[in-house]
Amino acid sequence: MTKDELCLLVPHSSAMCLLHEVVEWDEVQILCLAVNHRDPANPLRHEGRLPALCAIEYAAQAMAVHGGLTARKNQGKPKAGFLGSVRDVKLFADYLDDLAEPLEVRAIMQMADANNSLYELRVSAAGKELMTGRAAVFLQTGEEA
Known part of the structure; x- marks a missing residue:
């Protein structure tokens, strides 16, 4: 999957499409890599960090x-979704831009139905955990992403 194809699946474009590649995925989880955390032009930087x-x-x-x-995979169309809540977030670093290694971004589905999804989130680099948490997504019924 090219970065352009990957960016079609997120509600952002250009520099705000943060992920670089999908390493692996199945019905329950996905592992992606990101390398733009070191980019001085990253749109999420604040005061240079x-x-x-x-x-x-x-x-x-x-x-x-x-x-x-x-x-x-299930021969459907992706639904538009909104991040509804983020809970139990734990940060194990202050900044991401000083990490030389790619970010390993994992989302593990805990529950899903036609209107909602709940995921466990993990971000790490070179085996060092940087962030963990959970997030809920509310899906719009009848609207494609």
Whole structure:
């Protein structure tokens, strides 16, 4: 999957499409890589730094890609979704931009129905955990992404 194809599955374009590649995925989880956390032009930077809290957006995009790939596999169309809540977030770093290694962004589906999805989120680099948490997505019924 090219970066352009990947970006079609997230509600952002250009520099705000943060993920670089899908490493693996199945019906339950997805693992993506991101390398733009080191880019000085990253649109999430604040005062020249990329706060670790931005890992939530990377993980939310992995959730969107997972939802889109799962819908395609099941011969459906991806539904537009909105991040409804983020809970139990734990950060194990202050910033992401000082990490030389790619970000490993994992989203693991805990529950899904026609209107909602709940994921466990994990972002790491070179085996070091950077962020964990959970997020809920509310899906629009009848509307495609």
